[in-house]
Amino acid sequence: MxxxxxxxxxxxxxxxxxxxxxxxxxxxxxxxxxxxxxxxxxxxxxxxxxxxxxxxxxxxxxxxxxxxxxxxxxxxxxxxxxxxxxxxxxxxxxxxxxxxxxxxxxxxxxxxxxxxxxxxxxxxxxxxxxxxxxxxxxxxxxxxxxxxxxxxxxxxxxxxxxxxxxxxxxxxxxxxGSVPTGEALSPFLVNHFFLSIDSKWPESTNNGLMVITVENLGDNNMSPMRMSIPTPLGWVTSPKMTEIPEIPPEGYIEIGVEMRPSGSITSEKMLGRKLSITTGYLANYGHLKVQIRVENRTLKSMEGIILDPWLPEGFEAMRLPFVQNLGPGQKVHLEVDILNVGKN
Known part of the structure; x- marks a missing residue:
């Protein structure tokens, strides 16, 4: 033995x-x-x-x-x-x-x-x-x-x-790990990768789950980065920050962060439980493409939906995506026009 x-x-x-x-x-x-x-x-x-x-x-x-x-x-x-x-x-x-x-x-x-x-x-x-x-x-x-x-x-x-x-x-x-002594460049400026943010709402619990995935599409290792959790209105996350470790070429990582109701909005009125929203970010050395997938999870039509996606520092949406009408179970894909305001 x-x-x-x-x-x-x-x-x-x-x-x-x-x-x-x-x-x-x-x-x-x-x-x-x-x-x-x-x-x-x-x-x-x-x-x-x-x-x-x-x-x-x-x-x-x-x-x-x-x-x-x-x-x-x-x-x-x-x-x-x-x-x-x-x-x-x-x-x-x-x-x-x-x-x-x-x-x-x-x-x-x-x-x-x-x-x-x-x-x-x-x-x-x-x-x-x-x-x-x-x-x-x-x-x-x-x-x-x-x-x-x-x-x-x-x-x-x-x-x-x-x-x-x-x-x-x-x-x-x-x-x-290592500690930067100067101001680090945004990973969205110096890497080629795909990032997606998806919120899941299990029926058996009042809590939600934010799933963040990153895939390195470049030829070099992606350095570790810190990211603020893009928490939906009415929810809180702990921690408020997450760390994404170094990712090799063709590497892929998935991170889950639990979300809890803040108490200011009842779970029945939270839009997140009625809509399934996934946001994808394709970063290519300072160029950023953003697409949002929206699905109506209810049995009723929804009208006048304005989407305000999380964006990394240095980038702004030229206009916010607007969905005029979304039928029961209907899905739409929306492109977001992005401006790199930090670009000289």
């Missing part, structure tokens, strides 16, 4: 290596179980192993975010002291280990790179991230987690507990 491996989110080289060894061991045991003609037991073992593999995948993504965050912070320094140079060497090694699939060594490099910064370098990094998050306003769930970890790390560092401070900082950058 194999030893039970406890899973946690603290990261670290030792934990990563233990999990890798455990997955290898369990894979062999599943093969032996299949050879012994015990398919049900093998199925249960495989289901458990799948969960552990998904956990490891998240750990590896965390390593990538951590190393890229450290690399970006060090690259943007005007001058590197001896501690910074040592940290940079460990980051370079860690990125190489990550590309080679040597995750245990990559995790070890993250720990060494953070430790090499020393108290002064760590305080500098904590201050940069803390200032960045405070300037963002509304935070996503992961940003809230990161901010709490940064505060914890600063408190530990103030109490001269450098080891605990580095642990908290490592967890913070594994969640958040």
């Amino acid at each position: 194999s030893k039970k491996v406890e899973l946690n989110n603290s990261g670290g080289a030792e934990a990563t290596l233990k999990l890798l060894n455990h997955i290898d061991e369990q894979s062999l045991q599943i093969q032996h179980t299949i050879w012994k003609n015990k398919p049900l037991k093998a199925s249960r073992m495989l289901k458990k192993l799948t969960n552990e593999t998904e956990f490891l995948e998240e750990q590896v993504l965390g390593l990538s975010r951590s190393l890229n965050s450290l690399a970006k912070q060090l690259d943007e320094l005007d001058e590197l002291n001896e501690n910074d140079l040592n940290s940079s060497e460990f980051v370079t090694l860690g990125l190489q280990f990550l590309r080679e699939g040597n995750w245990g060594a990559a995790a070890d490099s993250v720990e060494k790179a953070i430790a090499a910064l020393g108290p002064h370098g760590l305080e500098r990094s904590l201050s940069i991230i803390n200032r960045h998050l405070n300037e963002l306003g509304d935070l996503s769930d992961s940003e809230e987690v990161t901010l709490n970890l940064i505060r914890e790390a600063r408190k530990k560092l103030a109490n001269d507990d450098f080891k605990a401070a580095t642990d908290a900082f490592e967890r913070a950058i594994s969640v958040l």
Whole structure:
């Protein structure tokens, strides 16, 4: 019988290596179980192993975010002291280990790179991230987690507990990733992608579900981006912001955000329950095409519908789409004339 491996989110080289060894061991045991003609037991073992593999995948993504965050912070320094140079060497090694699939060594490099910064370098990094998050306003769930970890790390560092401070900082950058020091360009200006926003209203609940999908149509990776949730009138979402992670070429991601009634409008009067509205955005390096699909979900005709779609910053609708009459169950597709007001 194999030893039970406890899973946690603290990261670290030792934990990563233990999990890798455990997955290898369990894979062999599943093969032996299949050879012994015990398919049900093998199925249960495989289901458990799948969960552990998904956990490891998240750990590896965390390593990538951590190393890229450290690399970006060090690259943007005007001058590197001896501690910074040592940290940079460990980051370079860690990125190489990550590309080679040597995750245990990559995790070890993250720990060494953070430790090499020393108290002064760590305080500098904590201050940069803390200032960045405070300037963002509304935070996503992961940003809230990161901010709490940064505060914890600063408190530990103030109490001269450098080891605990580095642990908290490592967890913070594994969640958040790199932090921009300047104003980032709108993803709608520098990428080619398709984004859709759809609201679903399950009959068995008073809550709604906003589904945001993004497909990268370009040849390069799409950088992570933050997006305000385009919440319909009478509803509230938590969080108010969502983060869309890096997407490779031809990659696709779907994000669901729960919506709850604000209490100002009764659910019977909410237009969202009567209309099914899906908005699609085709962004091509500053050019934006927007189309809205509207469906009448009721048994009665609806008249005089004005649609006001969410638009990214820097873009405006030249005129709002208007539906004069929409019969029961009828669907229409509407083009929205868009003006790029941020274009010189």
